[in-house]
Amino acid sequence: MPIPVSTYRLQFRDGMDFDRAIGLVPYLKRLGISHLYASPIFAATKGSTHGYDVTDANLIDPVLGGMDGLERLSRALKAEGLGLILDIVPNHMAASLENPWWRSVVTWGEASPYARHFDIDWNQKLTLPFLGASFEQVVMEGGFSLALDRSEGGLALKYFDSLYPLAPTTYPAVLSEATDPMATRLAELGRAAKAENAADFHEKVLTLCNGGDCEPLLRALAARARDADFLVFLHSLQPWRLMHYTEAAEGLNYRRFFEIAGLVGLRVEDQAVFEDVHQTVLDLVCDDIVQGLRIDHVDGLADPATYLAKLRAAIGPDVYLVVEKILAPGESLPEDWPVEGTTGYEFIAAQVPVLLEGDGFRAVRKAYEQVSGGPSDILLEMRAAKRQMIRVNFAGEVGALRREAARLTGLPKPLVQVALEELLLAFPRYRTYGSDNGLSAGDAALLDEVLLEASRNLSEEERQAAGRIVALLKGEGEATSAGEGEAVLRRRFQQLTGPLMAKSLEDTLFFRHGEFLALNEVGGELEPPDEGLAHFHQEMARRAKEQPHGLSASSTHDTKRGEDARARLFAFAEDAEAMGPLIHTWRQLARPLVKTLSEGPAPEPEIEWMIFQALIAHWPVDLTADDREGLADFADRLSAFMEKSLREAKLRSDWNAVDEEYERAVTDYVRGLLLDHHAFVETFVSRIQPIIVAGLINGLTQTVVKLTAPGIPDVYQGSEGIDLSFVDPDNRRPPPFETLAQFEPSAPVAFSDPQALASGWVKQALVGRALRLRNRHPRLFAEGGYLPLEVDGAKSHHIVAFARQAGSEAVITIACRLPLAMLADATGLGPAEFWADTSVSLPGELAEMTWRDALADQVSPVSKRILISNVLEGQTVAVLAGERG
Numbered sequence: 001m002p003i004p005v006s007t008y009r010l011q012f013r014d015g016m017d018f019d020r021a022i023g024l025v026p027y028l029k030r031l032g033i034s035h036l037y038a039s040p041i042f043a044a045t046k047g048s049t050h051g052y053d054v055t056d057a058n059l060i061d062p063v064l065g066g067m068d069g070l071e072r073l074s075r076a077l078k079a080e081g082l083g084l085i086l087d088i089v090p091n092h093m094a095a096s097l098e099n100p101w102w103r104s105v106v107t108w109g110e111a112s113p114y115a116r117h118f119d120i121d122w123n124q125k126l127t128l129p130f131l132g133a134s135f136e137q138v139v140m141e142g143g144f145s146l147a148l149d150r151s152e153g154g155l156a157l158k159y160f161d162s163l164y165p166l167a168p169t170t171y172p173a174v175l176s177e178a179t180d181p182m183a184t185r186l187a188e189l190g191r192a193a194k195a196e197n198a199a200d201f202h203e204k205v206l207t208l209c210n211g212g213d214c215e216p217l218l219r220a221l222a223a224r225a226r227d228a229d230f231l232v233f234l235h236s237l238q239p240w241r242l243m244h245y246t247e248a249a250e251g252l253n254y255r256r257f258f259e260i261a262g263l264v265g266l267r268v269e270d271q272a273v274f275e276d277v278h279q280t281v282l283d284l285v286c287d288d289i290v291q292g293l294r295i296d297h298v299d300g301l302a303d304p305a306t307y308l309a310k311l312r313a314a315i316g317p318d319v320y321l322v323v324e325k326i327l328a329p330g331e332s333l334p335e336d337w338p339v340e341g342t343t344g345y346e347f348i349a350a351q352v353p354v355l356l357e358g359d360g361f362r363a364v365r366k367a368y369e370q371v372s373g374g375p376s377d378i379l380l381e382m383r384a385a386k387r388q389m390i391r392v393n394f395a396g397e398v399g400a401l402r403r404e405a406a407r408l409t410g411l412p413k414p415l416v417q418v419a420l421e422e423l424l425l426a427f428p429r430y431r432t433y434g435s436d437n438g439l440s441a442g443d444a445a446l447l448d449e450v451l452l453e454a455s456r457n458l459s460e461e462e463r464q465a466a467g468r469i470v471a472l473l474k475g476e477g478e479a480t481s482a483g484e485g486e487a488v489l490r491r492r493f494q495q496l497t498g499p500l501m502a503k504s505l506e507d508t509l510f511f512r513h514g515e516f517l518a519l520n521e522v523g524g525e526l527e528p529p530d531e532g533l534a535h536f537h538q539e540m541a542r543r544a545k546e547q548p549h550g551l552s553a554s555s556t557h558d559t560k561r562g563e564d565a566r567a568r569l570f571a572f573a574e575d576a577e578a579m580g581p582l583i584h585t586w587r588q589l590a591r592p593l594v595k596t597l598s599e600g601p602a603p604e605p606e607i608e609w610m611i612f613q614a615l616i617a618h619w620p621v622d623l624t625a626d627d628r629e630g631l632a633d634f635a636d637r638l639s640a641f642m643e644k645s646l647r648e649a650k651l652r653s654d655w656n657a658v659d660e661e662y663e664r665a666v667t668d669y670v671r672g673l674l675l676d677h678h679a680f681v682e683t684f685v686s687r688i689q690p691i692i693v694a695g696l697i698n699g700l701t702q703t704v705v706k707l708t709a710p711g712i713p714d715v716y717q718g719s720e721g722i723d724l725s726f727v728d729p730d731n732r733r734p735p736p737f738e739t740l741a742q743f744e745p746s747a748p749v750a751f752s753d754p755q756a757l758a759s760g761w762v763k764q765a766l767v768g769r770a771l772r773l774r775n776r777h778p779r780l781f782a783e784g785g786y787l788p789l790e791v792d793g794a795k796s797h798h799i800v801a802f803a804r805q806a807g808s809e810a811v812i813t814i815a816c817r818l819p820l821a822m823l824a825d826a827t828g829l830g831p832a833e834f835w836a837d838t839s840v841s842l843p844g845e846l847a848e849m850t851w852r853d854a855l856a857d858q859v860s861p862v863s864k865r866i867l868i869s870n871v872l873e874g875q876t877v878a879v880l881a882g883e884r885g
Contacts (some may be wrong), residue, residue, distance in 0.1 A: 001318045003340070003782045004292065005034035005774045006707075007714045011557060011732050012039050012061075014049055018069030022076045027741040031159055031720065031764075032771025035083040035292060035320075039557065041070065045094050045262075049729060050557070051087075053094040053263060053295065055102075058280040074289040085292035085320060088281055090307065091300035092257040093118075095128075095264040097162065100343055102264065107154070107165040108195040108238025117273045119265035121254035121400070126240040129248035129261045131159065135235060138242075139228050142874055146174065146221040148209060152384055153202035155221070157234070159242070166191035168201060170237045176188050178220035182212050246656050250395045257300065258499045259393050265495075269302040274310060281489065285315045292320030294343060299325060299498035303435045305336050312338040319833050322551055326502070326523045328429035332546055333439075339652025341550015344714055345523030348553055350539040351705060352533045354800050354817055355698050360573035361516065368515040371609045378526050386425050386504040388650060393503060397496050398424070404492065408485045409468045419466035422454035430498040436487045438475035447473055452710060479763070510560065511648040514610035515618065518569035521560050533800060537788035540802065544710035544786040552711035554702055555719040562723030563716075565617040568695025572616050574820040575691055582687065583612045589680055593672045595665040599652055602665035610645065611670060614638060616688055618724045621696075621758045625682040628675075635674040637668040641726040690820060696757050697720070697819035697876045701800070703763055704877040706806065707770035708813040710786050720767045721760035740764065745772060749855055751875035759782075766855065770879055773811070773854040777881070780809040787846075791868075793838030798822045799868060801840045810846055810882035814871055835869035842866065849882035 008028055010021060021036070028036060040051035043059040051061070060067045060646040077084055101114040109115070110122045120126060131138055138144060138159065146148065147158040155171055156163035166174065171190025175183040185208055192200040209217075224230060235242065243251060255265030268274045293315065297461035298304045304323075312321065321339045327346045333339070369375055390398050406416045427450050432443035439447070451470045455463045471485050473493055493542040510520035519526050529535040533706040543550070572579060587608050595602045603611065618638070623630045643663050647652045653659040674681060699722070706713045716723070718735025742844050745768045750756040757763075774781045784806035791799045798821075801814045816822060826834040842849075842864055851860040856875060860866055871878040 001320065001340075002291070003778070004082070004083065004085070004320060004636050004712050005778055005781070006032060006588050006771050007037040007712060008033040009037045009556065009714060009716045010039065011050070011717055011734075012041055012064055013044075013051060014732065015734050017063070018065035018073045020694065022073050024737060024741065025073075025076045025080050025082065027079040027737070027743065028082060030743060030745055031715075031768050032745070032775055033082065033715065034775070035085050036073075036077055037085040037292075037294065037714065038087060040087050040089055040122070040296070042089075045096050045098050047801050052089055052092075052257075053096070055090050055094050055096060055099040057089075057093065057207050059278045060280070070284075071289060074316040083291035084289065085294055086281070086284065086290045087296060087537045088278075089296045090266060090277060091297045092263045092265050092269045095254070095262050097164070097527045103152070103165065104195075104198065106240055108198065109167065112198075113177070113193040114196065116270060117267060117276065119267050121253040124241075124253045125238070127243055127248075127251055128160065128164065129243045129245045129252065131242050131244050134244050135242045136232070139231050141413060144231055146224065146225040148214060148218060148221065150206075150209060153191075153205035153209070157231075157238075157242075162281060164240070164242065166234070167238050170234060173237065174224060175217075175220065175235060178217065180216035180220070182214065183220055184218050186217070195330060203882065215766075224431075239573035249393050249656075250399065252396050255397075255495065257297065258503055265300065267302070268307055274307075278311070278314065282314050283741075285319055290319075292322075295321070295323045295339075297498075298323040299430050300495060302495065305334060305433055306435060308337050308339060329525060329529075331429055334433055338618065341547030341711070343556070344551040344553030344711065345521075345556075346539075347543070347551075347706070347709075347711060348521055348559070350525045350536060350543070351554075351702055352528050353534075354705060354815075355567065355570035355702060356518070356573055357797075357818055358526055358528070358530075358532065360570075360576060360818075363580070364516045367576055367583070368609060370580065371605045372515075373605075376513065376515065378509075378513065382504065382509055383425055385508040385512065386500065387421070389500055389504045389508065390421055390424055394496065394500055397492070401489065401492050401496065404485065404489045405469050405472065406717050408472055409465070409490060411465050411468070415462065415465050416469070417464050419454075419458065419469055421455050422462070423450055423466055423469060424497065424500060425457075426450045426453035427501070428885050430501050431494045432473075432497075434473070434475070434490045434494065439473070439490075444474050497681075506560075507648050508650055511645045511721075512604060512651060514613065516569070516573065517561065517610070518566050518573070520698075521566065522556070522558055536800070537786075537802065539741050540786045541788075544784075544875055548710050549782065550711050551714040552706050552709065553714050553716070553725050555716040555725075555731070556714075556726060557716070559716075559731065561617060562717055562725035562731060563702060564699045565724045565726075567698035568724075569613065569617045570698050571691045571694035571820050572613070574647060574694065574818060579616075579691075583609065586612065586680060586684070589677070590669065590673055595668075595671045597662060597665065601660070602652075602662050603669050607646075607666060608669075611638075611642065611666075611673075614726075615684065616691060618726060619685075619688060619692070620724060621692060621722060623685070625678060625685050631681065635671045636727060637730055638674075639670050641730065641800045642666050642670060644727060647824065665822050690823065693754070693757070694820040694823060696763075697816060697823075700763060700766060700877050701815040701817060701819075703766055704770060704813055704815050704879060705800070707767065707774070708781070708801070708811060708879060710784075710804075713771075713774075715767065720764045722758075722763065739777060743768060745769065749875075751856070766877065769854050773879060773881060777809055777811070780804060780806045780811060784809070786809075787843075789843075790841040791838065792841065793868070794836050795822070795834065795838040795868070799838065799840070803846060805846070808884065810849060812840070812842075812846070812851065812866070812878075812880040812882070814866070814868070814878045814880070816872065816876040819876065821860045831869040831873045835867070835872065838868040839865040840868065846882065849884060851880035851882055854879040854881055860875070 040055050041064055043056035043061045044051045045053045060070050093099055104112040104114050145158045147156045149156045149163045155166045168190035172187040175187040189204055257263035268277055301307050322341055322343055323339050325342045385783050402420055406413045454466055473490050475486055506522055551611050647655045652662050721740055743764050749765045784804035787803040789801040791801055798816055798818055800817050803812045847864040850862055
């Protein structure tokens with residue numbers, strides 16, 4: 001299989017289409033990228049900014065240039081020797097009337113040929129949670145009308161701009177009081193309509209309406225719509241039920257993507273659905289337009305292993321395949337998945353010990369405790385966040401599980417609810433991977449551990465109930481009819497635990513617990529590993545063994561902050577002992593900006609701490625205190641971040657219950673601090689300059705580690721320069737490609753030039769030169785083992801070093817860490833004086849090689865040790881390629 005040397009994630013839409021991407025291909029080639037990694041490109045809802053709300057799984061979005069544009073892009077990539085990896089979305093589609101399959105289901109109900117394509121419980125009507133109030137209230141307020149849908153060919157219930165198609169069999173009821181011939185004919189067409197002849201029916205309606213005077217019909221529809229009782233009656237006849245959007249958490253009859261009612265789950269476990277969803281994807285692979293696939297949210301599928309085996313069989317052995325999957329600490333991908341690895345969230349978490357020392361984190365924690373009023377119990381906070389998700393946000397999904405478990409066990413629903421809730425609270429990772437045939441031994445053991453943990457909070461009767469539920473999940477049910485029910489229960493449980501974990505941890509707790517924002521990252525943990533650098537080396541050795549061809553990410557479209565903002569926060573941790581009291585002083589200065597509301601101060605102290613961390617992390621490198629326009633723009637971006645953070649935290653505001661007064665108080669605090677306190681801004685900008693510089697050095701370190709450690713380095717659009725973005729949608733803004741594309745790989749690297757470092761040019765040059773080395777030695781980086789290197793000497797704690805080796809090829813990575821203290825201690829000293837005897841030991845064959853730095857083109861002679869002062873003279877990272885003497 002051709003393995004990518006590197007990937008470059010490009011976000012289509014928001015101004016990026018195929019033709020503009022074609023214009024970037026020469027730049028990507030110069031940078032050293034081997035594969036363009038494209039966000040979803042299939043037709044999506046109008047105005048979509050991301051493409052995950054697919055409306056047609058077999059139509060390349062015309063907004064992007066359609067199939068012709070995609071083929072032009074593919075040819076342009078091939079002409080430069082680049083491949084194309086496509087992000088596909090098999091788990092869900094848009095629950096939108098723009099989606100022909102969904103429109104068919106809304107129109108025809110269970111009779112639709114697509115009724116089984118979506119994960120819908122047809123024991124009740126299709127729920128449509130898109131109203132701003134209850135159906136009855138909208139009727140009483142005159143919010144509905146009856147309309148003739150001239151684009152689709154049918155009658156519809158109109159709500160604002162949405163036209164919900166009426167079941168054709170209900171046309172006679174709608175038109176019973178109309179006397180004009182067109183209405184009579186339309187009623188006849190509706191009465192005779194069948195779902196299997198839907199296209200013919202709609203065509204006849206269009207022909208009828210386009211061939212005569214529609215005014216009498218429209219007047220009849222308007223008159224009928226004025227009858228509120230009739231609208232309620234008509235609604236009762238439909239295969240769907242309109243409802244208030246806030247009812248989605250409890251009342252949906254279809255599986256959502258996470259808690260987004262506008263995205264409905266697909267049943268790709270069904271062979272016919274699989275074929276329909278993947279028809280064009282497989283054509284693109286077969287025609288060699290696409291050379292790799294990225295599977296979005298694989299944990300959402302009913303049976304990921306079977307799906308991936310089916311997909312692998314369809315695309316063949318030579319197509320690169322990775323999955324979006326968040327691994328818990330110590331978790332590995334299932335061995336039976338025929339994939340090259342994940343999209344690399346776990347790589348972000350694995351790098352934490354390189355950039356964070358225990359003393360720095362403890363200083364951050366101490367400062368936070370002084371703000372928050374005492375120590376935090378993260379496990380308790382996680383439990384509270386998860387319980388809220390169980391009881392509120394996913395109440396409907398949990399209710400369906402409860403009903404199924406109660407039916408299978410014969411136990412009372414309240415007892416089952418308590419037992420089930422504790423099992424969900426105790427579940428430590430995203431999911432197990434059982435199929436209709438049962439669970440693996442490892443997953444069964446995990447459920448036993450979950451049961452043991454849950455039992456600590458249950459009575460004897462509740463423990464027995466939990467035990468019976470676990471037995472069903474493991475396929476050990478006692479009931480004679482339990483087999484099929486066990487499979488349904490297991491599938492629902494597994495498809496719930498993933499979204500539950502994601503929303504509880506990443507999208508709730510990470511926005512509540514702002515102790516140290518650098519750890520609040522997708523795939524991360526709020527407690528750093530105790531083993532420090534040893535943990536990093538262990539994880540890289542495991543990565544080399546388990547998924548050497550998985551993607552290694554540092555920024556993505558889903559990360560909570562740009563990689564350089566995260567790198568700067570690690571520098572902040574080094575300075576936390578001094579910054580903690582200083583932030584307290586700044587908070588006192590900003591005290592007049594804090595408003596007193598009925599539920600307490602706004603912002604509260606913990607939110608102020610988050611604001612100041614965000615200011616430090618994301619402050620643009622070149623933003624000065626006198627730049628009013630720049631400050632206003634940054635205030636807008638930070639305010640948007642805080643607004644999203646408050647809603648995700650779900651404490652005093654929520655997406656479904658926005659507290660505008662509270663949010664306005666917090667954003668007013670941000671704007672007041674940045675726009676009305678010039679003295680503060682001047683002091684702030686001056687004080688954080690050392691942290692900014694140290695953060696940039698950290699950014700180089702995490703970049704060089706990504707480029708040379710096991711895995712395939714993934715560059716998120718624009719992050720080859722300085723990436724200080726906030727969470728989405730901020731991180732999906734188009735990067736400054738015009739500036740980035742000026743990159744020339746042969747230009748000298750000015751490591752010692754502060755402006756080159758601050759502008760991101762050094763980082764971009766590092767990416768280009770390291771990728772050039774990877775392109776020259778693809779086997780070394782694809783297959784090479786991982787070897788931690790021992791560092792000795794007075795400044796050894798400032799260095800991380802490792803080697804990659806495959807046969808006669810080898811490369812050594814040396815990078816600085818803890819740069820704030822390093823820069824302070826090195827003031828006035830040359831490299832030889834500062835580093836003194838600090839050196840890297842070279843074992844075995846490595847000691848028999850000459851080493852050439854791929855960044856500075858300097859040569860180190862054969863030796864058993866490499867002196868740091870010889871390779872880090874004016875630079876903070878080195879990539880040494882081994883050459884036989």
